Amino acid sequence: MNYAVHWFRRDLRLEDNHALYEAIESGLKVKCIFILDTNILSQLTENDKRVPFIYNRLEEIQNELKSIGSDLWVYVGKPLEILQKLTEDENLKMVFTNRDYEPYAQKRDKAVYELLEDNDISFKGFKDQVIFDKDEILTQNGTPYTVYSPYMRKWKATLELDQVNYLQEFKIELNKENFLTSNQPTFPTLEFIGFKETELPDLPLNLKNAEIKDYDEVRDIPSLDATTKIGTALRFGTFSIREAVKYAIKENETFLNELIWREFFMQILYHFPKVQNHAFRDKYEGIAWRNNEEDFKLWCEGKTGYPLVDAGMRELNATGFMHNRVRMITASFLVKDLLIDWRWGEAYFGQKLMDFDLSSNNGNWQWAAGTGTDAAPYFRIFNPASQQKKFDPDFKYIQKWVPEFGTEDYPNEIVDHKEARERCLTAYKKAISKFEI
Numbered sequence: 001m002n003y004a005v006h007w008f009r010r011d012l013r014l015e016d017n018h019a020l021y022e023a024i025e026s027g028l029k030v031k032c033i034f035i036l037d038t039n040i041l042s043q044l045t046e047n048d049k050r051v052p053f054i055y056n057r058l059e060e061i062q063n064e065l066k067s068i069g070s071d072l073w074v075y076v077g078k079p080l081e082i083l084q085k086l087t088e089d090e091n092l093k094m095v096f097t098n099r100d101y102e103p104y105a106q107k108r109d110k111a112v113y114e115l116l117e118d119n120d121i122s123f124k125g126f127k128d129q130v131i132f133d134k135d136e137i138l139t140q141n142g143t144p145y146t147v148y149s150p151y152m153r154k155w156k157a158t159l160e161l162d163q164v165n166y167l168q169e170f171k172i173e174l175n176k177e178n179f180l181t182s183n184q185p186t187f188p189t190l191e192f193i194g195f196k197e198t199e200l201p202d203l204p205l206n207l208k209n210a211e212i213k214d215y216d217e218v219r220d221i222p223s224l225d226a227t228t229k230i231g232t233a234l235r236f237g238t239f240s241i242r243e244a245v246k247y248a249i250k251e252n253e254t255f256l257n258e259l260i261w262r263e264f265f266m267q268i269l270y271h272f273p274k275v276q277n278h279a280f281r282d283k284y285e286g287i288a289w290r291n292n293e294e295d296f297k298l299w300c301e302g303k304t305g306y307p308l309v310d311a312g313m314r315e316l317n318a319t320g321f322m323h324n325r326v327r328m329i330t331a332s333f334l335v336k337d338l339l340i341d342w343r344w345g346e347a348y349f350g351q352k353l354m355d356f357d358l359s360s361n362n363g364n365w366q367w368a369a370g371t372g373t374d375a376a377p378y379f380r381i382f383n384p385a386s387q388q389k390k391f392d393p394d395f396k397y398i399q400k401w402v403p404e405f406g407t408e409d410y411p412n413e414i415v416d417h418k419e420a421r422e423r424c425l426t427a428y429k430k431a432i433s434k435f436e437i
């Protein structure tokens, strides 16, 4: 019997899933698959918490599909090789998937497209992880936006034009007739793929608890734990962005603006893939970083002697999450006070964050370093002490993560902020002076 494949990637849900919806609409029976991509897995450590997160979610999806007599086919290997194998079954007629805009994914999907085309199988990609695709929000000249505010205004104006359509739910009928019957596929154990069972951090979708109505007032205070923690769910697609945006429109505009930041950085990465390894603005490429490895280690471990920086790093190491305000402070401290290449910090966050997303991580690190799209001048340098007075005045967040703060066991400051600030300004000035006539 002819059938179609739905290939899950960053869309790990059976509700409001665009490509899955289209696969069912095709009228073919649908076989749901997921590929544990060894190109990616081989770069992770066995304690990585994101793999068990994905794994648990796959089990949930599998159970739901089993309840209607179907299944989730989970493969381990390189996507191209797995798909090559699947094409050997001549009943496979179409492959549906939701688009992914990262450079690795783009390259992979191009190769998959060619492979499937050679085998007369059509490969259909759909917009699902964003409200607006890479080319839907462009300037009047048809070029991508490189500044957030006009992008955000155009984003909102475009949504206004046809909100019902853009936010439409893709209702999935979990109906036996729509899916391929199971023939006992393999579902590798976590151990088999080289990862350890681990207690997953408490990262609920916190929309209700976060009292989104007051989001703009409370979001900057780390001790309140008042943000939504929706990042991981959006990263892996366990929650639909359309649902999140509907909620934001109803409840809080600042929250909506944050969701637009996410799409802004996605389209920056898509249109300017060089940012993955380089400064968005070339003139910041030549900074003479100190890159002191001992300082970097102390920063990673949360032992810099600056309590808010240390609290943030320890929260990250313990939970895979760090509050946004503290992400900004820790990033600024690494780049500006320690004069360590932003790419080192970006990579460390990339290993640790549950909600790690290449585009947002890169965009925000470049923002902190002053090398990115934002017009904020590089000489605006966070003072960690004043940030603490403003955002953790009662030391509540600090006490939670750095219990020895204020005792003899707490380390001295590894740099003097005032001197470090001057050192940073000199290094930046020197680098960009080469570009001045």
Ligand SMILES: Cc1cc2nc3c(=O)[nH]c(=O)nc-3n(C[C@H](O)[C@H](O)[C@H](O)COP(=O)(O)OP(=O)(O)OC[C@H]3O[C@@H](n4cnc5c(N)ncnc54)[C@H](O)[C@@H]3O)c2cc1C
Residues within 6 Å of the ligand: 219, 227, 228, 229, 230, 231, 232, 234, 258, 259, 261, 262, 265, 322, 323, 324, 325, 327, 328, 331, 349, 353, 355, 356, 357, 358, 360, 361, 362, 364, 365, 368
């Ligand atoms: C140095 C640095 C690195 C970062 N790395 C990542 C990352 O890898 N992945 C990631 O999703 N976010 C990243 N952020 C952005 C932001 O810190 C997180 O999205 C946010 O803290 C996640 O927690 P939340 O879901 O409770 O956020 P909320 O405040 O509840 O915001 C809701 C959602 O809006 C989006 N959002 C909020 N702020 C931003 C922002 N500044 N840029 C882009 N999207 C945003 C996210 O999808 C977030 O989940 C980074 C920020 C900094 C300063």
